[in-house]
Amino acid sequence: MRHFSDVVSARPVAWAAACHPLPTAAVTLVAAGLAAAFGRGAAGTAAVAAAVLAGQLSVGWLNDLLDADRDALAGRPGKPVADGRLPRPAVRTAVVTAAVLAVVLSLLSGPAATAAHLLALVSAWSYDLGVKATRWSLVPYAVSFGLLPAFVVLGLPGAPLPPWWLVAAGALLGCAAHFLNVLPDLADDAASGVRGLPHRLGADRGRAAAGVLVLAASALLVLGPPGTAPGGRLAVLPAAVLIVGAGLLAGRRPGSRAAFHAVLLVAVADVGLLLWTGTGTAVTAGAE
Numbered sequence: 001m002r003h004f005s006d007v008v009s010a011r012p013v014a015w016a017a018a019c020h021p022l023p024t025a026a027v028t029l030v031a032a033g034l035a036a037a038f039g040r041g042a043a044g045t046a047a048v049a050a051a052v053l054a055g056q057l058s059v060g061w062l063n064d065l066l067d068a069d070r071d072a073l074a075g076r077p078g079k080p081v082a083d084g085r086l087p088r089p090a091v092r093t094a095v096v097t098a099a100v101l102a103v104v105l106s107l108l109s110g111p112a113a114t115a116a117h118l119l120a121l122v123s124a125w126s127y128d129l130g131v132k133a134t135r136w137s138l139v140p141y142a143v144s145f146g147l148l149p150a151f152v153v154l155g156l157p158g159a160p161l162p163p164w165w166l167v168a169a170g171a172l173l174g175c176a177a178h179f180l181n182v183l184p185d186l187a188d189d190a191a192s193g194v195r196g197l198p199h200r201l202g203a204d205r206g207r208a209a210a211g212v213l214v215l216a217a218s219a220l221l222v223l224g225p226p227g228t229a230p231g232g233r234l235a236v237l238p239a240a241v242l243i244v245g246a247g248l249l250a251g252r253r254p255g256s257r258a259a260f261h262a263v264l265l266v267a268v269a270d271v272g273l274l275l276w277t278g279t280g281t282a283v284t285a286g287a288e
Contacts, residue, residue, distance in 0.1 A: 011080070011085060011086060014080035014085040014086050015080070015086065015094070017078050017079075017080050018060065018061055018064045018079070018080045018081055018086055018091065019056070019057050019060035019061055019064075020056075020059075020060035020063065020064070021060075022261065022264065023056070023060070023177075023181075023264065024053070024056040024057060024060050026264040026267065026268060027052060027056050027148070028049055028052050028053045028056060029268055029271075030148070030267050030268060030271050031048050031049060031052040031148055031151070031152060032045050032048060032049040032052075033268070033271035033272060034048075034148070034149055034152040034153075034271055035048040035049070035152050035155075037271065038152055038153055038156065039156065040152065040155060040156065044109070044155060047105060047108040047109055047155075048109065048151070048152055048155065050105045051102055051105035051106040051108070051109070051117060051151075052102075052117075052148070052151075054098045054099075054101040054102035054105055055098070055099070055102035055106075055117065055120070055121045055124075057094070057098040058094075058095050058096075058098035058099040058102060058121070058125075059121070059124045059125065059128065061091055061094050061095045061098065062095045062125060062128045062129075063128045064079060064080070064081045064082070064091070065081055065088060065091045065092060065095065066128055066129065067079075067082075068081040068082045068088065069082070070188075070189075070192040070194070073191075073192060074185075074188040074191070074192070076185075076188070099121065099125075102117070102121060103117075103118060103121075106118065106151070109151065109154070109155030110154065110155055110159060112154040112155075112159040113150075113151050113152075113154040113155035113159070116147050116150040116151040116154050117147070117151040119143070119147055120143065120144040120147035120148060120151065121144070123139075123140040123143040123144045123147070124140055124144045126140050127140035127141070127144075132194060132196050133193065133194045133195060133196060134195075134196065135195075135196070135197055135200060136197070137178065137182075137196030137197045137198070138175050138178055138196075138197045141174035141175055141177060141178040142171040142172075142174050142175050143171070143174075144174060145170040145171055145173055145174025145175075145177070146167045146168070146170045146171035146174065147167075147170075148170050149162050149166045149167055149169075149170050150162045150167055153166070163224065163225070164224075165220045165221070165223075165224025165225065166220075166221070166224070168217075168220055168224075169217040169218075169220040169221050169224070169270070170217075172213045172214070172216050172217035172220070173213070173214065173217045173263065173266070173267050173270075175209075175210075175213050176209075176210040176211075176213035176214045176217070176263050177260060177263045177264070177267075178196075178197075178198065179198050179206045179207070179209055179210040179213070180206075180207070180210045180247075180251065180257075180259040180260040180262075180263055181257070181260045182196060182198040182199070182206070183198060183203055183206055183207065183251065183259070183260075184251075184254075184255050184256060184257055184260075186198070186199055186202075186203060207248055207251070207259065210244075210248075210259065210263070211244055211245075211248060214240060214244045214262075214263055214266055215237070215240060215241065215244065217266075217270070218237055218240040218266065218270060219237065221270050222237055239266075239269065240266050240269075240270075243262050243265055243266050243269070244259075244262050244263070244266060246258075246262065247259040247260075247261065247262025247263070247265075248262070
């Protein structure tokens with residue numbers, strides 16, 4: 001068997017596909033945007049982005065490694081572990097390597113932030129390791145996405161607690177992402193014995209729940225910060241309605257992940273709004 005480094009260099013496209021590239025990129029971008037919005041500075045923002053990227057790589061690769069047999073049975077395209085393009089021992093090594101890097105890089109943000117990020121990763125790994133098939137499948141998404149802003153804010157000098165509305169908004173967005181990420185695979189998952197909460201609720205109720213969750217998260221980001229919401233923040237609500245509505249409509253096509261991508265877009269837009277309006281640094285300054 002070739003050395004791990006040889007496998008990495010030989011199959012960069014396969015490695016990228018196996019890590020769930022769009023969610024990995026979106027979560028990393030959201031974390032970096034939050035770090036900038038809350039005044040972490042260039043070095044702090046880079047440290048946050050690197051730690052989150054490593055953590056997301058470990059989560060994505062672990063997911064594809066553990067789901068390889070089910071993906072092969074369902075004939076899902078674009079699954080390099082399932083179709084043999086990536087050897088499973090190499091993927092196991094990559095998962096462990098990325099996880100260790102995530103913890104080491106988190107230490108650049110301090111012990112409190114590291115603890116938050118490690119808990120978020122443990123929660124995400126628990127989903128891959130079996131919680132996804134239970135009625136509690138929503139919990140890891142709520143915990144991990146809620147702890148993402150906590151990781152960012154706890155890395156500030158003095159390790160201040162993150163504002164409650166930011167943690168709650170992250171948790172709500174995570175729950176919405178869970179519903180919409182699973183919906184295209186409901187039938188295949190059910191055939192292989194995976195029955196998480198979205199499977200138990202069904203497609204229509206899952207879509208409705210996701211829409212409500214996204215809008216509730218956006219409302220928290222607009223109305224949660226102290227003081228009167230400026231026009232720029234208020235603009236996010238109709239924009240979120242349009243984006244999610246379009247995603248839900250397009251997502252009705254079999255196999256479409258348009259609705260899931262709409263949630264990622266709303267999350268990125270929400271963080272961009274915090275950065276543009278200076279809400280993050282204003283909240284941090286007010287807490288000092």
